[in-house]
Amino acid sequence: MLTDSSRAADFPSLKGIHYLNTAAESIPPLCVNEAVAEYMQHKSFGMRGRDFHFPRVEECREITAKHLGLNTDEVSFCSCSSEAYNLLANALDLKPQHEVVVTDLDFPAGATPWLTAPEHSRPVSRLWRSRDGALNLVDLASLLNERTKLVQVSLVSFYNGHRIPYAKLRDMVRLLAPNAVLAVDVTQALGRVVLDCQDADILISSTHKWTLGIHGGGVIGIPQKSAARLTTKAGGWYHLSNAFDADRFENARIKPGALSFSVGMPSFAALYALNASLRYLDQIGVAKIAAHADPLVARVHEGLRELGIAPLCSAQPDNPSGIVAFRHENTTKINEALLAQNIHVMHQVGRIRIALHGYNTMEDVEKLLAALRSAL
Missing domain, CATH: 3.90.1150.10 (Aspartate Aminotransferase, domain 1)
Structure with missing residues (x-):
């Protein structure tokens, strides 16, 4: 490379x-092509293919956690970043008295779930506007208060490449909005820049850009300190600890934190690819x-x-x-x-x-x- x-x-x-x-779209290395071909080979085994599929998911979780600077049980996967943000909205369960801060340099996936909530439960959305292509922390300070429940930013803006000064942002949010979840979209950073935002409450990324993977995957990282607060309430099965227990139709016990974001069958092809691409990037550094x-x-x-x-x-x-x-x-x-x-x-x-x-x-x-x- x-x-x-x-x-x-x-x-x-x-x-x-x-x-x-x-x-927009990466060029995957040949090892990703080989990984997807391997998935198809395993898929052709029918049910026996799952003996290979699920271990690949765990391998992918391991290398993804390494790139995010988290533990393996703090990382999970869904189908795309848009699904991840909708599940985050579900976990937060915001009310009209709550406030959300988004930026005008963010991708719509992270900025719009708070605007589409039913009117009776829609939080107040506050827009952190950029000046001369950059987000100035002075402008953020006036938007933060004790009612702020979410501050959503991209580490690197898809629009113009602006990279947020994360440490200063984090310190300001923790000081002026002590009840806020700090969510960071790392789609335009993961695999390209050395991350400095591992202590955010939640990290979200797609898999088909700088990570050199393919479509159909979404990465979620939630450190243990934020797991209880950021556990989704969505229905499904893969994120349940009692999906096939005798009480499954009376009580749904959801795995905490990042694991709750994998609500259904994993997108195995995308995770085979991501496992290969992140290991390729890790080998280079x-x-x-x-x-x-x-x-x-x-x-x-x-x-x-x-x-x-x-x-x-x-x-x-x-x-x-x-x-x-x-x-x-x-x-x-x-x-x-x-x-x-x-x-x-x-x-x-x-x-x-x-x-x-x-x-x-x-x-x-x-x-x-x-x-x-x-x-x-």
Whole structure:
């Protein structure tokens, strides 16, 4: 992943292209393809396949816990981050007198469950607005109080790559909103940046971006200190300790904390894939990936400014992420010019987002900047 030889061996589909869109979809290494093929082989055994499926889930739990800095019984899985946030809403059971803080740099999955609750039980939603592409803690302070029950943030914003100063955020929330759950979406960080938010009340991530996995998985991490408070009340079976006991139709005993978020049969294919991809990343080391890719991100920031383009979030040399984004009136034409040279970025009308992982190179960056210079 970090050398020409390993990149060619592990990511053959990258040959001839400059892929700068991992924040949307990653390119899985070959070991993930092999893991999914192994799942299909085990699935073909029918019921006997479960003798392999469930041990893979536990292996995946083990390596995921290592990446999150948690114990294995503090980690669980569901189908996607959206399901995780809806289960979190179920666990919190918020009321109209309660308040929730979300940010305008968050992904909808974490920001909307509090808006869709029935009107008679909907909490007050307070929006922490960014300024110049960054979230300023001074603006957060006035939103926090004893009625705040949830502060929801993304460690790295999907929108522009802003990475929140977690330690300062945590300290402020604990001081000014002592009753609040601190929830952190690490989808745009897990597998790319060294996490510093292990003591949040809940960590949530998807599995098909920087972790190099596939669709169909959601990661939940809840430390033991928050388990009792964050146990869902949803129906199901896999999260019950008495799912097949004699009293199962009279009393549902739900496993605490993260384990309560796995309400049904695991998405085995996604977890086979995640087990393989996280072990691949662990073998390399996320710190090494960041050390390799952060200078590429810095060069993109520098190159954009040379072209007279202001990134949506200024470079953060002390708190970097893998994402750079910018606005321009001609993004559609710019994207067409990039695609003509096999340069792949995320394009939405008016905005282009660039994402750099461990399989990217300085050649990718210089190709991008040269193509932008030509297009402009």
